[in-house]
Amino acid sequence: MIVRELEEARSGERLVKSEGWDSTRLLLAGDDMGFSFHITRLFAGSTNTFEYKHHFEAVYCISGEGTIEDHGTGKTHTIKPGVMYALNEHDRHTVRTNAGEDLVVACSFNPPVTGQEVHREDGSYAPPGEAA
Amino acid sequence: MIVRELEEARSGERLVKSEGWDSTRLLLAGDDMGFSFHITRLFAGSTNTFEYKHHFEAVYCISGEGTIEDHGTGKTHTIKPGVMYALNEHDRHTVRTNAGEDLVVACSFNPPVTGQEVHREDGSYAPPGEAA
Numbered sequence: 001m002i003v004r005e006l007e008e009a010r011s012g013e014r015l016v017k018s019e020g021w022d023s024t025r026l027l028l029a030g031d032d033m034g035f036s037f038h039i040t041r042l043f044a045g046s047t048n049t050f051e052y053k054h055h056f057e058a059v060y061c062i063s064g065e066g067t068i069e070d071h072g073t074g075k076t077h078t079i080k081p082g083v084m085y086a087l088n089e090h091d092r093h094t095v096r097t098n099a100g101e102d103l104v105v106a107c108s109f110n111p112p113v114t115g116q117e118v119h120r121e122d123g124s125y126a127p128p129g130e131a132a
Numbered sequence: 133m134i135v136r137e138l139e140e141a142r143s144g145e146r147l148v149k150s151e152g153w154d155s156t157r158l159l160l161a162g163d164d165m166g167f168s169f170h171i172t173r174l175f176a177g178s179t180n181t182f183e184y185k186h187h188f189e190a191v192y193c194i195s196g197e198g199t200i201e202d203h204g205t206g207k208t209h210t211i212k213p214g215v216m217y218a219l220n221e222h223d224r225h226t227v228r229t230n231a232g233e234d235l236v237v238a239c240s241f242n243p244p245v246t247g248q249e250v251h252r253e254d255g256s257y258a259p260p261g262e263a264a
Contacts, residue, residue: 001202001223006214026192026216033188033220034242035167056165060158060238062194070133082138084158088165091133106192108240110166 002031006039013115020046029112029128036112042066042095042103051092054127056110058086064103069094079103134163138171145247152178161244161260168244174198174227174235183224186259188242190218196235201226211235 004026009015014025020043027037042048042064051071061083068085069076071092077085079095087093097103117125136158141147146157152175159169174180176196183203198211203224209217211227219225229235249257 001200001204001225002216002218002220003200003209004216004218006216027190027218031218031220033190033218033240035190035240037190037192037216037218037240039192058159058165058167058169058240060169060171062238068133068135072133077135084134084136084138084169086134086136086159086163086165086169088134088163093133106194106238108165108167108169108190110242 002027016115020048023107025113025115027112029114031112034110034112036109038107038109038113040105040107042097042105044097044102045099047094047096049092049094051090051122051124052087052109053090053122053124054111055113055125056086056088056090058084058108060084060106062104062106064097064101066095066097066103069096134159148247152180155239157245157247159244161246163244166242166244168241170239170241170245172237172239174229174237176229176234177231179226179228181224181226183222183254183256184219184241185222185254185256186243187245187257188218188220188222190216190240192216192238194236194238196229196233198227198229198235201228 009024016023023038023040025038066079067076141156148155155170155172157170193215199208201208
């Protein structure tokens with residue numbers, strides 16, 4: 001059994017920071033669960049575009065509010081606590097976080113993130129085994 | 133892109149109820165994400181023993197407090213918001229929820245749950261393809 005605590009993990013290598021967000025990887029590929037599990041904060045007032053060409057991702061909103069724009073359909077959905085979105089078609093998407101409060105989400109990735117990826121310019125992570 | 137909302141999902145077939153807990157399956161095997169994703173409420177004051185012999189499960193505490201006892205080591209860990217536990221060795225475990233407030237957790241399962249499983253007497257789910 002693995003037991004990890006978010007605030008403790010945020011003080012170490014499990015925390016990855018970017019301009020508009022940070023993400024704490026509570027489970028990574030090396031944990032051999034078949035998925036990785038992250039707690040991600042999208043900063044208040046930020047706009048972030050992602051496209052995980054090589055991963056499936058599910059995102060569940062714990063706190064905060066915002067919107068997600070699906071580039072494929074042009075539709076925009078509200079994100080608030082209790083809403084989950086799943087990128088089952090590697091959907092390119094833009095998350096806009098309302099001002100005043102970070103959007104805190106729980107994320108599962110398949111295949112699991114190794115912890116070595118960086119976001120490429122196209123908003124994706126490299127597939128496993130390929131250099132970032 | 134799949135977008136689902138917890139309270140809406142709780143009014144349909146995605147909600148599974150047991151004596152000490154209920155679980156809302158926001159993603160199931162049929163969503164083809166490679167994992168399932170559930171929001172589970174362990175009722176205030178309840179004691180529940182599980183052993184997922186055929187699944188890996190990660191559990192992240194969103195709200196509420198309790199403990200998890202690892203039957204393999206005899207150790208007990210505190211569960212509170214921010215704590216994640218992962219059953220990477222199919223660990224038999226008992227979750228005790230404090231009185232006064234349900235324990236609300238986000239769970240990822242690999243392989244994904246189909247939605248047809250029932251908990252067996254030993255606390256497990258059947259493996260995929262085998263009758264419950």
